[in-house]
Amino acid sequence: MTALPLANRLAEYGCQLRFEQLPVQTVHEVKRRFLDSLGTAAGAMSADAYSIARKCALRVRGEPGAGLFGGGQSSVEWATFVNGLLIRYLDYNDTYLSLEPAHPSDNLAAVLAVGDMVKAGGPALITAAVLAYEIQCRLCDAASLRKHGFDHVTYGALSSCAAACKLLELDTVKTTHALGLAGVCNVALRQTRAGELSMWKGCAFANAARNGVFAALLAAEGMTGPAPIFEGEVGIMKLLTGPFELHELGDGAGRPFMINQTYIKFWPAEYHSQSSIDAALQLRADIDDPQKIQSIDIHTFNAAVDIIGKDPEKWRPQTRETADHSLPYCTAAALMDGEVTEAQFAPSRFRDPALLALVAKVKVHRDAALNERYPRGIPSRLTVTLSDGRKLVREVEFPRGHAQNPMSDAEVEHKFRTLVEPRYGKERADRILAACWGLDKLKEAGELVRLLD
Numbered sequence: 001m002t003a004l005p006l007a008n009r010l011a012e013y014g015c016q017l018r019f020e021q022l023p024v025q026t027v028h029e030v031k032r033r034f035l036d037s038l039g040t041a042a043g044a045m046s047a048d049a050y051s052i053a054r055k056c057a058l059r060v061r062g063e064p065g066a067g068l069f070g071g072g073q074s075s076v077e078w079a080t081f082v083n084g085l086l087i088r089y090l091d092y093n094d095t096y097l098s099l100e101p102a103h104p105s106d107n108l109a110a111v112l113a114v115g116d117m118v119k120a121g122g123p124a125l126i127t128a129a130v131l132a133y134e135i136q137c138r139l140c141d142a143a144s145l146r147k148h149g150f151d152h153v154t155y156g157a158l159s160s161c162a163a164a165c166k167l168l169e170l171d172t173v174k175t176t177h178a179l180g181l182a183g184v185c186n187v188a189l190r191q192t193r194a195g196e197l198s199m200w201k202g203c204a205f206a207n208a209a210r211n212g213v214f215a216a217l218l219a220a221e222g223m224t225g226p227a228p229i230f231e232g233e234v235g236i237m238k239l240l241t242g243p244f245e246l247h248e249l250g251d252g253a254g255r256p257f258m259i260n261q262t263y264i265k266f267w268p269a270e271y272h273s274q275s276s277i278d279a280a281l282q283l284r285a286d287i288d289d290p291q292k293i294q295s296i297d298i299h300t301f302n303a304a305v306d307i308i309g310k311d312p313e314k315w316r317p318q319t320r321e322t323a324d325h326s327l328p329y330c331t332a333a334a335l336m337d338g339e340v341t342e343a344q345f346a347p348s349r350f351r352d353p354a355l356l357a358l359v360a361k362v363k364v365h366r367d368a369a370l371n372e373r374y375p376r377g378i379p380s381r382l383t384v385t386l387s388d389g390r391k392l393v394r395e396v397e398f399p400r401g402h403a404q405n406p407m408s409d410a411e412v413e414h415k416f417r418t419l420v421e422p423r424y425g426k427e428r429a430d431r432i433l434a435a436c437w438g439l440d441k442l443k444e445a446g447e448l449v450r451l452l453d
Contacts, residue, residue, distance in 0.1 A: 006228070007228060008176050013131075014162050026260060027440060030439065033108065034436045035416055036094060036415065037087045037105045039415060040087055040088075041087045042420045043418075045086065049199040052199075053081060058074060067450055067453075071453040080114075083112060084206030085203050091321075093105045096261065096263070100144045101271065104262055106206070107160050110132070111445075112445055116446045122443075127166065128166045133159075133259040133262065134258050137258035138249060142241075142246050146306075148240060148241065154188050154208065165220075168217075174220060177227075178218070181218060183229040183236055184225065196318055201321040260403075263401050264406070266401035268341065273326075278399040281339070284335055293358060294387050296383070297383040298364045298381075299370060300381070301371040301378065301380075304380065308330075318351075327364055333349070377398050378397065382394050413433065
């Protein structure tokens with residue numbers, strides 16, 4: 001018997017998934033992700049990239065359309081792009097680490113935009129979110145894109161498309177066609193995250209999600225797509241990843257859903273830097289004067305070196321995007337400032353000569369023993385040598401926010417408030433909090449989107 005092609009399997013799974021089979025813990029994690037994502041979106045509204053994208057989106061109308069964070073309406077595709085850009089831009093939204101790293105809450109922009117268009121209620125939003133996380137994370141477990149030079153957002157076009165199909169209530173045939181459309185023309189290059197980084201780093205998944213939604217809308221009207229998109233002679237497995245097997249998808253019973261294995265970020269920086277930041281902040285209490293630091297050695301795993309610790313630009317970042325993707329900069333900033341917040345990624349800070357002098361003292365080393373413990377953990381060992389000869393050493397494997405060291409609901413709320421209240425005030429923040437914690441009771445997605453007008 002011929003095995004069912006993977007896209008067909010994913011389509012059948014998505015069509016059969018029901019809110020009623022989601023465990024209470026899974027629903028709670030979805031609420032935490034919506035809360036966290038709305039917070040990171042609000043915190044990014046001063047970004048130039050958002051102003052550019054919103055200006056473009058406001059030129060477009062959709063019937064029916066979808067709301068933009070920050071106010072206004074556009075087409076559902078443009079709403080996905082603008083809102084997704086905001087969720088991602090600060091590099092503060094959630095993470096999943098496996099053969100391919102990812103930020104699965106990027107999918108929530110598509111969930112909210114399509115949900116707004118079809119007036120979906122809270123249970124439908126939650127189910128679509130679980131589906132998107134499940135597909136993206138399982139693909140990340142199955143095969144790496146990064147090692148072949150492709151970007152992780154390539155999987156995001158497929159997961160966002162599946163979520164959109166779920167909300168549009170497409171059958172398995174149309175969903176399979178939609179996945180073919182999403183997969184065939186949305187291959188993203190890893191150059192997005194190489195060298196000096198640009199605004200596009202924060203936009204790449206938003207674009208993939210926009211295109212995933214576009215594919216779902218076409219399939220809804222009867223457009224057919226190429227198949228089999230994964231196994232075909234010039235499909236994803238042939239050209240991008242090599243052959244792979246997808247693990248069994250979550251059922252809420254014997255197989256838990258993947259959203260429970262993802263991590264909410266404690267610091268607004270690329271996730272592979274979180275252990276070094278944590279270690280640096282722990283050592284900071286023992287350093288009375290950062291000027292007495294003679295050298296900083298970071299021993300870490302290969303992915304951290306390859307992604308954020310090898311390019312020369314990481315030692316003298318010229319953009320915010322490069323700074324938050326720089327292992328030496330994030331670690332040095334934590335040691336000098338005793339904190340890592342949005343303030344550490346302001347141009348005045350990452351161009352400060354005194355801080356850059358400390359960054360220059362950082363050396364990054366590959367450590368085979370630490371590499372063996374990745375991706376279950378993200379182990380980094382920090383050694384700070386002081387001018388008096390003392391060596392301060394700290395190793396962290398599960399930084400605050402990791403699935404093995406998760407943030408409490410109170411910590412997630414505190415993070416949310418620090419991002420939302422400066423722009424919207426406490427009363428609005430309270431209303432958004434209530435809507436997210438009560439997401440399963442939400443009548444229409446648009447109610448949540450409009451809270452960020």
